[in-house]
Amino acid sequence: PSVSAAPQSLHRPVTPNCPQMDTESTHSGYSNRSGRSNRHGDRSRERHKASSSKDSSRSERSVVINPPDTPSQDSPVHNGEPLPVLQDDNWGETTTAVTGTSELSISQEEVVGLGKEIQDRTQGIRRYLPLAVGVCVGLLVVATPLVFLLLPALLWPDRLQACGAACEGLFLSISFKLLILLVAIWALFLRLGHASLPRVCVYRAFLNTLTLLLTMSYWLFYGVRILDAQDEDYHGIVQFSVSLVDSQLFVHYLAVVLLELRHLHPCYNVCVIRSTDGETRHYNIGQLSIQKAALSILEYYYRDFPVHNPALLSASKHRAAKHLAGLKVYNVDAPGNAAGAQPGNESQSRAMVTAAAKRKDAAHNELYYEEADYERRVRKRRARLVVAVEEAFTHVRRMKKEDERATPSDIMDVHEAALAVFPSMARALQKYLRTTRRQHCHTMESIQKHLAFCLINNMSPKAFLEAYLSPGPTLQYGPERWMADQWTLVSEASVTSGMKEGTEFLLRCLDFSLAVTAKRIPYIRVTEEYVDPKSHKFLLLLQSETSV
Numbered sequence: 001p002s003v004s005a006a007p008q009s010l011h012r013p014v015t016p017n018c019p020q021m022d023t024e025s026t027h028s029g030y031s032n033r034s035g036r037s038n039r040h041g042d043r044s045r046e047r048h049k050a051s052s053s054k055d056s057s058r059s060e061r062s063v064v065i066n067p068p069d070t071p072s073q074d075s076p077v078h079n080g081e082p083l084p085v086l087q088d089d090n091w092g093e094t095t096t097a098v099t100g101t102s103e104l105s106i107s108q109e110e111v112v113g114l115g116k117e118i119q120d121r122t123q124g125i126r127r128y129l130p131l132a133v134g135v136c137v138g139l140l141v142v143a144t145p146l147v148f149l150l151l152p153a154l155l156w157p158d159r160l161q162a163c164g165a166a167c168e169g170l171f172l173s174i175s176f177k178l179l180i181l182l183v184a185i186w187a188l189f190l191r192l193g194h195a196s197l198p199r200v201c202v203y204r205a206f207l208n209t210l211t212l213l214l215t216m217s218y219w220l221f222y223g224v225r226i227l228d229a230q231d232e233d234y235h236g237i238v239q240f241s242v243s244l245v246d247s248q249l250f251v252h253y254l255a256v257v258l259l260e261l262r263h264l265h266p267c268y269n270v271c272v273i274r275s276t277d278g279e280t281r282h283y284n285i286g287q288l289s290i291q292k293a294a295l296s297i298l299e300y301y302y303r304d305f306p307v308h309n310p311a312l313l314s315a316s317k318h319r320a321a322k323h324l325a326g327l328k329v330y331n332v333d334a335p336g337n338a339a340g341a342q343p344g345n346e347s348q349s350r351a352m353v354t355a356a357a358k359r360k361d362a363a364h365n366e367l368y369y370e371e372a373d374y375e376r377r378v379r380k381r382r383a384r385l386v387v388a389v390e391e392a393f394t395h396v397r398r399m400k401k402e403d404e405r406a407t408p409s410d411i412m413d414v415h416e417a418a419l420a421v422f423p424s425m426a427r428a429l430q431k432y433l434r435t436t437r438r439q440h441c442h443t444m445e446s447i448q449k450h451l452a453f454c455l456i457n458n459m460s461p462k463a464f465l466e467a468y469l470s471p472g473p474t475l476q477y478g479p480e481r482w483m484a485d486q487w488t489l490v491s492e493a494s495v496t497s498g499m500k501e502g503t504e505f506l507l508r509c510l511d512f513s514l515a516v517t518a519k520r521i522p523y524i525r526v527t528e529e530y531v532d533p534k535s536h537k538f539l540l541l542l543q544s545e546t547s548v
Contacts, residue, residue: 127196130204134189137211141248142182144215145174145241148222152237156230163235170238177245184252188259195298197291198489199496203258211251218244263288268499268518272297276313276512279305284521291495294507297516298487306471310511311437374435381432382469388428389461392421396455418452429468441477442468486510 263286433439454464491505507514
């Protein structure tokens with residue numbers, strides 16, 4: 001914290017030859033005449049107001065502190081020396097104390113903004129870092145067996161023993177195994193990630209570490225037993241390389257089990273609830289970490305959840321605010337009403353409170369009629385839209401039949417037909433989307449593109465209207481509504497730990513959040529019960545007097 005110096009009005013020059021001094025002369029400067037003291041007092045007050053306004057306009061982080069030893073420019077000078085300054089006894093009441101941050105300090109908002117800038121800069125690095133690590137590890141895995149075979153032939157070629165057809169068969173085996181391993185590494189590891197997780201994947205880091213340890217172990221054994229000793233048995237060197245390739249293939253098999261097969265068996269049922277409208281879905285997931293489970297849930301969300309529509313939420317908030325605005329509360333026991341208030345005013349206030357309470361009780365009736373009127377308007381707009389679209393498609397079919405008999409120069413393109421037909425249904429579609437509050441989800445270009453697609457593939461009017469009559473999943477709309485890079489994982493447990501019974505975490509984005517709760521799938525025990533085929537047989541006796 002920084003403390004500003006005393007205001008200039010408190011630093012007043014005093015003549016050393018003046019033994020007695022009144023209050024007015026103390027605040028105005030050194031003078032014995034009252035008129036001059038008044039003028040100097042007015043000037044000092046004006047300077048004090050100006051300095052206060054300047055100080056208030058400054059930021060708290062840019063406070064200028066003048067040391068008391070340094071004479072200010074406004075201080076008078078006598079015989080080349082600054083005059084002594086008398087400080088008022090009441091300086092503690094007028095001194096401005098600034099308790100904000102100093103010039104060199106950083107606020108919490110700046111720290112958060114700095115962290116966000118660093119995160120934005122490193123987002124591309126974090127995306128391509130796993131791919132770069134996979135490429136480096138893959139090159140090391142593939143190149144190490146080849147280097148094992150080439151080094152003896154380059155360092156001591158004259159001393160190597162020929163192995164003949166046995167080495168040639170091993171060479172063929174190494175070639176095909178390395179080719180298979182290279183394709184497997186490309187299929188499993190050399191993939192550009194479609195998501196950025198907050199922490200490193202534990203299994204992927206474990207597999208990379210295991211691969212590096214395995215390769216370094218083989219390098220140490222190769223350097224001690226083959227390079228230092230200059231082994232002449234080339235057949236043994238080739239078999240050593242083959243064993244390294246086999247070990248790498250087994251490590252890759254372990255990677256397939258841990259990364260691709262382990263989570264396929266469902267172990268938990270997660271309940272996903274959207275915080276704004278309460279939309280709920282249930283999914284079965286396997287044994288995953290919290291961050292991997294969050295990624296799987298987001299993939300399910302874009303596929304299954306309907307698009308988030310904040311317009312419907314704002315409508316409900318507006319309706320609630322309107323009901324609350326209609327309630328007026330009056331304090332009938334106020335002090336102003338106790339003595340001098342008239343009895344009629346008090347009874348009128350009580351009557352208004354009673355009427356407000358009755359309106360509050362009748363709020364459900366208003367909500368019922370509002371919803372009924374809204375449903376009526378939606379059905380009306382929908383009927384008009386269906387009729388307009390059917391007429392437009394009928395017109396297109398009639399135009400298509402006419403084009404078959406027309407000359408090639410008069411044939412209209414499909415996109416031109418879509419542009420020609422769209423105005424006939426645009427007004428009805430616009431009114432329906434506004435009524436259902438989904439006009440922000442569809443643009444005119446997207447509607448025309450969808451219309452042309454339906455006309456090209458000879459679809460029915462119902463197929464065209466299905467995209468607008470009911471809200472589709474989030475992935476159906478444009479990327480501006482995905483918010484793919486705005487999710488934040490909030491979890492009390494570590495995000496690298498596995499899912500457990502009762503695990504709860506939150507996936508938060510800009511407008512809403514997804515609350516996730518996990519429950520373990522119960523152990524299901526199925527028993528068999530044998531039913532004797534003779535136990536459910538019966539005998540039907542027919543009598544002559546019956547009608548059977």
